[in-house]
Amino acid sequence: MTNQLPIAVIGAGMSGVACARVLHHHNIPFHLIDRGRVVGGRMASRRIRESGTPFDGHITDIGASYFTVQDPDFATVVNSWIDAGTAREWTDTFHVATPAGISGIRTGPMRYSATEGLRSIIEHQAKVIPTEQIQPSTQVESIAVEDKHVVVDGESFSAVAVCVPDPQAKQFLDASLVSTHKLLDQIQWEAVIAVTAVFESGMLPKFDGVFVNDHPVITWIANDGHRRGNEDPVVVAHVHPQLAAQHLADPVGVIPQALDAVLPILGLTEHPQWSSAMRWTFAKPTSARDELCAFDEITHIGFAGDSWAGGPKVEAAWKSGHELGIRLAKWWNQRL
Numbered sequence: 001m002t003n004q005l006p007i008a009v010i011g012a013g014m015s016g017v018a019c020a021r022v023l024h025h026h027n028i029p030f031h032l033i034d035r036g037r038v039v040g041g042r043m044a045s046r047r048i049r050e051s052g053t054p055f056d057g058h059i060t061d062i063g064a065s066y067f068t069v070q071d072p073d074f075a076t077v078v079n080s081w082i083d084a085g086t087a088r089e090w091t092d093t094f095h096v097a098t099p100a101g102i103s104g105i106r107t108g109p110m111r112y113s114a115t116e117g118l119r120s121i122i123e124h125q126a127k128v129i130p131t132e133q134i135q136p137s138t139q140v141e142s143i144a145v146e147d148k149h150v151v152v153d154g155e156s157f158s159a160v161a162v163c164v165p166d167p168q169a170k171q172f173l174d175a176s177l178v179s180t181h182k183l184l185d186q187i188q189w190e191a192v193i194a195v196t197a198v199f200e201s202g203m204l205p206k207f208d209g210v211f212v213n214d215h216p217v218i219t220w221i222a223n224d225g226h227r228r229g230n231e232d233p234v235v236v237a238h239v240h241p242q243l244a245a246q247h248l249a250d251p252v253g254v255i256p257q258a259l260d261a262v263l264p265i266l267g268l269t270e271h272p273q274w275s276s277a278m279r280w281t282f283a284k285p286t287s288a289r290d291e292l293c294a295f296d297e298i299t300h301i302g303f304a305g306d307s308w309a310g311g312p313k314v315e316a317a318w319k320s321g322h323e324l325g326i327r328l329a330k331w332w333n334q335r336l
């Protein structure tokens with residue numbers, strides 16, 4: 001009987017959608033639930049709406065900046081996104097700066113971006129999932145285990161895949177799940193505020209991104225136009241986690257400090273024409289478990305995300321969610 005109940009996948013970011021795709025592939029019934037209006041999670045992109053300006057319509061990455069690829073299975077998936085025109089190779093070279101200014105360049109692995117913003121990759125991934133199985137704008141408030149079912153906000157499921165940041169999962173998991181809470185307490189998370197700034201056309205120097213070291217205000221500056229593959233003069237700077245934590249109640253309030261840090265590093269004197277701030281209370285785990293994911297065969301609750309699989313990256317989220325989908329499918333089929 002239990003098996004006839006669907007599985008609930010909570011979270012439609014990279015890990016939740018990767019998990020859901022495996023369940024879909026195995027014809028296992030599931031609901032993919034997210035509190036957001038759209039899929040994507042921290043691979044978040046926003047279209048700037050400022051009619052009459054040259055940057056009206058520009059899509060900005062306001063969450064993850066890019067992703068890298070190491071795992072051969074992930075590489076195969078990424079190649080399929082490239083073939084579909086969704087993902088693109090961005091760059092392997094960024095500048096490095098200190099508070100005094102640019103200090104050099106650093107070449108590393110290829111960084112991938114998306115012409116339509118990173119969220120479009122999750123949308124592309126979710127396309128195979130029938131829309132009636134996706135429940136957007138649905139905030140999960142409680143998960144408890146009752147009589148071999150997992151009960152999500154009063155509805156019974158055979159199992160649940162929790163694919164949200166650990167501190168957010170703790171908010172809805174019943175206090176009686178003591179060992180689960182202990183598991184989620186293992187990892188600390190840090191905040192980031194992403195400040196978007198739009199400058200006058202032609203003002204930006206040539207750069208793709210700048211790693212900013214030893215700066216109390218910012219850690220990273222991305223050229224969002226180059227990330228999209230165009231010359232739109234849009235910059236996204238990430239505020240240092242310690243400063244971001246102090247501004248969670250007022251993210252916009254950190255914009256002047258962030259701009260005062262960005263302008264000298266980029267050699268700019270003119271302030272931007274437009275700016276905005278996006279708050280990520282749980283932007284990234286500060287460490288991650290080596291295990292790919294977890295599934296408890298007693299409670300029937302599983303966990304995936306970027307605090308697993310070596311995190312804290314898009315690639316880890318994919319590996320973790322994909323693996324949880326495989327484990328759930330195996331568990332489901334063994335019980336038939």
Ligand SMILES: Cc1cc2nc3c(=O)[nH]c(=O)nc-3n(C[C@H](O)[C@H](O)[C@H](O)COP(=O)(O)OP(=O)(O)OC[C@H]3O[C@@H](n4cnc5c(N)ncnc54)[C@H](O)[C@@H]3O)c2cc1C
Pocket residue numbers: 010011012013014015016033034035036039040041042043062063064065066067068138139140141163164165168169172192194238280282283284304305306307312313314315317
């Ligand atoms: C500012 C920033 C910069 C980053 N830069 C990079 C980078 O350069 N490279 C890189 O590889 N990674 C980067 N990351 C990390 C990357 O974004 C994550 O590793 C990845 O997107 C995590 O995916 P996920 O599915 O695990 O979690 P998420 O994307 O967070 O998905 C979780 C989903 O759960 C939903 N949810 C939460 N609570 C509930 C609830 N109660 N009910 C219903 N739904 C809920 C959320 O709405 C969300 O959609 C960055 C992240 C941030 C925020």
